[in-house]
Amino acid sequence: MKNIQFSKDTKLVFVKKLTVLLFCFIAPPPFSSSAAEAINDEALIVYYSRTGKSKTVSDVIKRNFCVDMLEIKDLKDRSGAWGFMGAAFDNMFDRYTEIEPKQPDLSEYSLVILVSPVWNWKMSAPIRTFLKDNRLDNKKLVVFTTANIDIKKYDKFGDDASFIKRFLRDYLRKSSKGMQLLAKDSGADIIRHYHVETKNVTRKQIIEQTIRHFADLKLNTGLNLCTSLPLHMGYNN
Numbered sequence: 001m002k003n004i005q006f007s008k009d010t011k012l013v014f015v016k017k018l019t020v021l022l023f024c025f026i027a028p029p030p031f032s033s034s035a036a037e038a039i040n041d042e043a044l045i046v047y048y049s050r051t052g053k054s055k056t057v058s059d060v061i062k063r064n065f066c067v068d069m070l071e072i073k074d075l076k077d078r079s080g081a082w083g084f085m086g087a088a089f090d091n092m093f094d095r096y097t098e099i100e101p102k103q104p105d106l107s108e109y110s111l112v113i114l115v116s117p118v119w120n121w122k123m124s125a126p127i128r129t130f131l132k133d134n135r136l137d138n139k140k141l142v143v144f145t146t147a148n149i150d151i152k153k154y155d156k157f158g159d160d161a162s163f164i165k166r167f168l169r170d171y172l173r174k175s176s177k178g179m180q181l182l183a184k185d186s187g188a189d190i191i192r193h194y195h196v197e198t199k200n201v202t203r204k205q206i207i208e209q210t211i212r213h214f215a216d217l218k219l220n221t222g223l224n225l226c227t228s229l230p231l232h233m234g235y236n237n
């Protein structure tokens with residue numbers, strides 16, 4: 001009788017151990033380490049979008065890295081042909097606009113991911129205004145731009161390129177209102193600039209282009225995906 005009791009206890013312990021062991025193999029690994037969670041918690045996407053393309057880029061980053069996101073709203077009406085012309089005019093003459101929120105609390109973020117359409121070879125007026133009105137000292141900054149064409153290809157042109165190519169390259173690089181210097185003026189440490197082309201491109205292709213930057217983004221920021229595989233929003237989920 002005692003023997004039977006002993007063997008039952010042993011079996012119970014064995015079954016318990018086996019369950020724990022199996023759980024270790026079966027349970028999915030956490031998607032991100034606690035260190036990665038910490039940096040994801042400190043990251044904020046700040047975006048403006050007039051026609052939704054930069055919003056698509058922002059959404060796909062948010063969905064895949066589970067970071068906070070803030071939309072900058074332009075209080076000027078930018079819709080339709082008049083809105084387009086007003087936007088072009090404002091950017092041509094480096095004019096600022098009224099935005100909402102004007103000075104959001106950024107204190108808890110160490111990494112800002114800025115997403116902006118390009119207007120006349122510059123970041124859009126609402127994002128330029130955001131950079132003017134907010135200090136980003138001691139913060140790392142990643143910039144995503146969207147535009148009809150691949151503006152980043154100009155950066156690669158050498159001094160043997162045509163005058164117009166060199167002019168546009170230097171404009172993007174050095175102009176006091178150019179993209180990089182403008183962001184630097186805010187005190188931020190710019191670590192990366194990614195670009196997404198949007199002309200004659202489907203939403204799916206915008207998402208795919210954005211996802212292509214994720215490996216480099218992870219490498220250079222310490223962000224970790226919060227999904228097992230990159231989510232192609234609306235295509236595989």
Ligand SMILES: Cc1cc2nc3c(=O)[nH]c(=O)nc-3n(C[C@H](O)[C@H](O)[C@H](O)COP(=O)(O)O)c2cc1C
Binds near residue numbers: 085
């Ligand atoms: C006023 C204005 C100026 C633009 N200037 C440029 C430009 O210089 N180069 C370019 O490739 N695309 C330019 N575009 C196209 C936008 O950058 C592109 O469509 C962008 O992806 C739109 O993003 P959104 O949908 O988030 O507003 C311009 C668009 C507007 C409205």
